[in-house]
Amino acid sequence: MQELTLDRKLQRGDSGKDVLDLQRALIGWGSKEQPVILDGVFGIVTENAVERFQRAHALEPDGVVDEAVINAIKRETEDHPFVLEDYKCTCGECGGFGFGRYENEYLRGKPHIETFHMYEYPGIDVTLVRAVRAIMHRAGIPEIHITSGYRCWIHNNQTGRTSTNHLGKAVDFISKGAGEHNGSVLEKIECTECARIRRIGIEECGFQAGWSQPNRISLEMPRHGAFTWVHIDTRCIPGNLRRHVKEL
Known part of the structure; x- marks a missing residue:
């Protein structure tokens, strides 16, 4: 980068x-x-x-x-290290950042906005990396473990997904060595440490809960399904403001 x-x-x-x-x-x-x-x-x-x-x-x-x-x-x-190798796609075919397909194509029946843009961006959004590092600093997180990074369309097909935010615009993680990691997706119980990080993201970093406002960093909340991880994304930031990189 x-x-x-x-x-x-x-x-x-x-x-x-x-x-x-x-x-x-x-x-x-x-x-x-x-x-x-x-x-x-x-x-x-x-x-x-x-x-x-x-x-x-x-x-x-x-x-x-x-x-x-x-x-x-x-x-x-x-x-505040962000290990790019851990972010790369795990489909086994694309090399980490898709094949650059589907630029200016959108999910069928959806508005032609960045949220539904199918483009396999050539790398990770720089703004996303900066957002993660800021929340690490402000929440006192020494290290993170990325649980879900880039997911190209091959990966989506392998797992039955149609989501577009993980095409270089989103990351899921948990903190290493800090706080209590509990919670349950099946029982819809929120992880204590994830709740703490999200609270700091909203109250101190200025991130938004959900995706209601344009040009904002977004946090996925438990009501969206994020019970045991922290999800940060830049899907509300317009494509012309993006800068995607393959090296940090």
């Missing part, structure tokens, strides 16, 4: 691709009231996200993005 670079200090009032890249990097540093939105405009929401990130990394919370902030963002990669 191409690291974030800084060609200028960024602050409120700026706009452009570099601001959009910054918003991807800080996607999990919003709040319930001020979720970070990918729009390339450095407004009050982005400034407050920068300040939260600065406080969490012992930097002066001035809302200005300088080399110290960029270096702290880069350290997140080392401090």
Whole structure:
């Protein structure tokens, strides 16, 4: 994954691709009231996200993005590992990230929106990785175990699924070495540790429960079937704002 670079200090009032890249990097540093939105405009929401990130990394919370902030963002990669090999598709045929099929094709009878886009994206959405790392930091998760990552259409056919969110836009995981992993899908009992992580995702990171609002990071809830894992996805983020990579 191409690291974030800084060609200028960024602050409120700026706009452009570099601001959009910054918003991807800080996607999990919003709040319930001020979720970070990918729009390339450095407004009050982005400034407050920068300040939260600065406080969490012992930097002066001035809302200005300088080399110290960029270096702290880069350290997140080392401090909160996301093992890409564990994310790759397990169908045994596609090599990990599908075959690039079905671009601009949608599930039959469904609206032509990203939620139902059948495209096998060529890698994992960078924003998704940043969201996972942010929730790891804010929830104090030392390491995660990915229970379901990329699922190409061969995998879907093997398992009788038609879901599109795991085509590079979603991940299911549990935390390693922290909290209590209990719960039951059959008995519809929520895992205690998963509930804690989801609560932090909503209250502190600014993620949404479900998929009602566009351009937001989404959490699947127990009412959707996620009893014993944490599901994060970027299906509500428009395709033109995506950046998918095969290396981190």
